Amino acid sequence: MGETNNNPFKFKLGAQTNVGCVRTNNEDNFVVSADLNAGEWLLPRDCHTVFTLGNKGAMLVVADGMGGLEAGEIASRIAVDTMKEFFSADKITDEIVKDASTIRKYMYEAVVAADNAIKRKSREEKSVKSMGTTLVAAWLFDGYANIIWCGDSRGYLFNPVSGLAQVTKDHSYVQELVDSGRLLPEYAFDHPDNNIITRSLGNPQKAAxxxxxxxxxxxxxxxxxxxxxxxxxxxxxxxxxxxxxxxNEIDTCTKALIQGALDLGGHDNVTVVLCQIVPEENKPSVQDMQQTVSTFTEKERKKPLRKFVLWTVAFVFVLLLACLAWSFSTAWQNKIIQWYEQTVK
Incomplete structure (x- = not known):
């Protein structure tokens, strides 16, 4: 893999996890690497730090553990550690990043390896026999976000103009009800079984x-x-x-999302990882484009009003000329009549 990188993308990172308002331990785990080539899996101290996407990309991983005692925490930790291992700088070769299919294959292998590692740990230690975890990971590479997931941890894409879009689909019982037409999407959020997942890592009866x-x-x-x-x-x-x-403020956004979940009860551990693609300097941002569209639309709205005013002024001006012409014509008519009468007499 060459060391040159012509990819212009720059980005900021933010992440936070919270135990919530009900649970006593946090079974969520996450890791981020702004530059896989550097091999650092750390959040920047300054949320305003702008990174340039390196020639091996960046990685974001979130896992939600399940199981008794600390088993869920162990499962989610194994999952993120396995992803870190697979995406160490020396493991990412030219063959792996050859095209979209090889990237997908490698990410699939990483998740399967995490699944096997969790199952192996379950067999070795009886205290963590029933552990498992969900996983969602995004590999930012060569101008693309390659996202893989298993379970109901989600990936979203937010655009200031078009809004929020869920780009993953939950592996859950409720999602299956929606897909089969047995449940309307608007009722999924409040369904009593919306915590039942159908795929995960560590399930002894199913492969990831x-x-x-x-x-x-x-x-x-x-x-x-x-x-x-x-x-x-x-x-x-x-x-x-x-x-x-x-x-626009990644750190503020991360904290606001976490706080929003806590304010509504915080029934579960909550973890958020954000990556903002920063616009190039001297190039209009999406927000600027949104403002431009808004201003343009406002101008378009004002056009009919301006046309109405102009046509009204023109009409009044023509009417005034007509009145003056009529008055002038009437005056001359009266003078002619007076001359005729005087001449005849």
Whole structure:
């Protein structure tokens, strides 16, 4: 893999996890690497730090553990550690990043390896026999976000103009009801069984079966990865409203989303990872474009009014000329009549 990188994308990172208002331990885990080539898995101290996408990309991983005692925490930690291992700088070769299919294959292998590692740990230690975890990961590479997931931890894409879009589909019982037409989507949020997942890592009866999506990176957009501790408390339109207000400040946005979940009860651990694609300097941002569209639309709205005023003024002017002409004509008619009468007499 060459060391040159012509990719212009720059980005900011933000992440936070919270135990919530009910749980006593946090079974969520996350890791981020702004530059896989550097091998650092740390959040920047300054949320305003702008990174340039390196030639091996960046990685975001979120996992939501399940199980008794600390088992869920162990499972989610194994999952993120396995992803870190697979995406160490020396493991990412030219063959892996050859095209979209090889990238997907490698990410699939990483998730399967995490699943096997959790199962192996369960067999070795009886105290963590029933542990498992969900996983969602985004590999930002060569102008794309390659997202893989297993379970109901979600990936969203936020655009200040078009809004929020869920780009993953939950592996859950309620989602299956929606897909089969037995439940309307608007009733999914409040369904009593919306915590039942159908795929996960660590399930001894099933092999991990993740899904994958590949999205082009767009300047001004924000990638959001989260555990269901966020989207089980906040509806998508509420998440969108928070991001519309705060997405320009990644740290503020991260904290606001977490706080929103806590304010509504915080029934579960909640984890949020954000990545904002920063617009190039001297190039209009998505927000600027939104303002331009808004201003243009406002001008278009004013055009009919201006046309009405101009036509009204023109009509009044023509009417005034007609009146003057009529008055002038009447005066001359009266003079002619007076001359005729005087001449005849």
């Amino acid at each position: 079966n993740p899904d994958f999506v590949r999205l082009p990176l767009q300047e001004g957009e924000v990638i959001l990865l989260c555990t269901d501790g966020l989207n089980s408390m906040l509806r998508d339109e509420e998440i969108e409203a928070v991001m519309q207000e705060t997405s």
